[in-house]
Amino acid sequence: xxxxxxxxxxxxxxxxxxxxxxxxxxxxxxxxxxxxxxxxxxxxxxxxxxxxxxxxxxxxxxxxxxxxxxxxxxxxxxxxxxxxxxxxxxxxxxxxxxxxxxxxxxxxxxxxxxxxxxxxxxxxxxxxxxxxxxxxxxxxxxxxxxxxxxxxxxxxxxxxxxxxxxxxxxxxxxxxxxxxxxxxxxxxxxxxxxxxxxxxxxxxxxxxxxxxxxxxxxxxxxxxxxxxxxxxxxxxxxxxxxx
Amino acid sequence: xxxxxxxxxxxxxxxxxxxxxxxxxxxxxxxxxxxxxxxxxxxxxxxxxxxxxxxxxxxxxxxxxxxxxxxxxxxxxxxxxxxxxxxxxxxxxxxxxxxxxxxxxxxxxxxxxxxxxxxxxxxxxxxxxxxxxxxxxxxxxxxxxxxxxxxxxxxxxxxxxxxxxxxxxxxxxxxxxxxxxxxxxxxxxxxxxxxxxxxxxxxxxxxxxxxxxxxxxxxx
Numbered sequence: 001x002x003x004x005x006x007x008x009x010x011x012x013x014x015x016x017x018x019x020x021x022x023x024x025x026x027x028x029x030x031x032x033x034x035x036x037x038x039x040x041x042x043x044x045x046x047x048x049x050x051x052x053x054x055x056x057x058x059x060x061x062x063x064x065x066x067x068x069x070x071x072x073x074x075x076x077x078x079x080x081x082x083x084x085x086x087x088x089x090x091x092x093x094x095x096x097x098x099x100x101x102x103x104x105x106x107x108x109x110x111x112x113x114x115x116x117x118x119x120x121x122x123x124x125x126x127x128x129x130x131x132x133x134x135x136x137x138x139x140x141x142x143x144x145x146x147x148x149x150x151x152x153x154x155x156x157x158x159x160x161x162x163x164x165x166x167x168x169x170x171x172x173x174x175x176x177x178x179x180x181x182x183x184x185x186x187x188x189x190x191x192x193x194x195x196x197x198x199x200x201x202x203x204x205x206x207x208x209x210x211x212x213x214x215x216x217x218x219x220x221x222x223x224x225x226x227x228x229x230x231x232x233x234x235x236x237x238x239x240x241x242x243x
Numbered sequence: 244x245x246x247x248x249x250x251x252x253x254x255x256x257x258x259x260x261x262x263x264x265x266x267x268x269x270x271x272x273x274x275x276x277x278x279x280x281x282x283x284x285x286x287x288x289x290x291x292x293x294x295x296x297x298x299x300x301x302x303x304x305x306x307x308x309x310x311x312x313x314x315x316x317x318x319x320x321x322x323x324x325x326x327x328x329x330x331x332x333x334x335x336x337x338x339x340x341x342x343x344x345x346x347x348x349x350x351x352x353x354x355x356x357x358x359x360x361x362x363x364x365x366x367x368x369x370x371x372x373x374x375x376x377x378x379x380x381x382x383x384x385x386x387x388x389x390x391x392x393x394x395x396x397x398x399x400x401x402x403x404x405x406x407x408x409x410x411x412x413x414x415x416x417x418x419x420x421x422x423x424x425x426x427x428x429x430x431x432x433x434x435x436x437x438x439x440x441x442x443x444x445x446x447x448x449x450x451x452x453x454x455x456x457x458x459x460x461x462x463x
Binding site for chain 1: 358360361363364365366367368369370371374378381382
């Protein structure tokens with residue numbers, strides 16, 4: 001539980017000379033449910049893409065378990081495959097629900113395991129739609145398929161980028177229950193990006209506030225919400241503009 | 244007569260089939276790379292490609308004619324890879340150049356039409372770069388097949404370039420379109436019309452076969 005899975009040091013990300021992220025130090029522990037909160041444009045999604053090794057930092061390092069990655073080091077595929085992201089807007093393939101869920105297994109050259117696929121589809125409440133074309137689903141159903149296709153891979157780390165934005169309360173509750181169970185039962189490390197401080201409070205064990213690409217405060221969920229050290233954290237939670 | 248007709252049909256299919264294959268082999272990877280990539284000069288290359296899509300085939304025929312003629316840049320090189328004028332090889336070269344911008348341009352447009360988030364999401368699921376490109380190509384398959392259909396349509400019905408570089412030589416370079424022109428000039432309208440119907444039928448069934456490649460999308 002206390003083993004550090006991600007260790008970020010002097011991490012900087014720039015796009016065409018514009019600095020969007022600057023994190024001197026951040027540790028995320030294995031099995032932790034880590035929430036990143038902050039306003040739009042704070043760099044939360046950029047950080048998730050870096051944690052999923054989908055982008056390379058401009059400078060600094062990301063240590064995943066004991067392997068340190070610098071911008072000039074290519075992250076091996078087997079490392080990248082231990083992490084997956086559920087994005088805010090799921091883009092499903094032009095396939096059936098079942099085929100979408102098993103897609104990541106096929107990418108790994110693994111046989112479609114009917115039992116595990118059925119199990120995750122049952123978990124997200126979509127087994128009855130397994131043969132339906134994924135592009136005919138509602139937004140909430142599509143997001144649950146995206147979650148199922150991530151879950152079937154049994155990743156060490158599940159990154160969630162505003163996974164319940166624009167969803168109805170039923171789907172929000174369902175998705176929150178599933179990811180909570182993944183974290184508690186399977187020990188999957190969660191990194192959740194959300195605007196919603198209430199969701200962060202419900203799901204996370206550790207919370208960080210990111211403003212204009214910089215970490216303002218990182219604390220345990222109780223300390224973060226009950227006694228924030230930085231006045232900007234308190235202001236953000238009150239819903240005040242803190243840009 | 245029937246033997247001659249069969250020969251003409253077979254040569255038409257052979258020339259256009261090989262030209263389509265070559266233009267697809269070159270055009271698909273280029274179209275995919277251009278659809279996915281952001282590089283300096285991309286706008287210029289796109290403009291050139293789009294210009295190529297509207298290039299008159301007869302001008303391409305003239306260009307290939309000049310290249311392959313005895314004093315042309317390629318005509319001076321003695322290589323089995325370079326076809327001679329008035330051979331099916333020269334016709335294949337001309338038709339490949341005609342079809343290539345259509346295949347590459349429409350493929351590029353189809354790839355650009357795929358949700359840009361898809362690549363990121365597929366990579367996040369553990370895809371390699373090649374697997375991600377294949378996923379995008381699969382999503383863009385309706386447009387990609389349309390690109391191949393457009394390429395095929397542009398060459399199977401083309402007459403100016405094959406006439407110029409092939410010479411419409413009986414038993415050697417006569418294809419359906421050039422035969423139609425010849426028979427019309429000779430006043431053999433029945434034969435010209437019959438060839439026209441055969442050409443349309445072949446085009447229809449070839450397109451039907453190509454459309455099967457698109458498969459079903461979103462239950463449609």
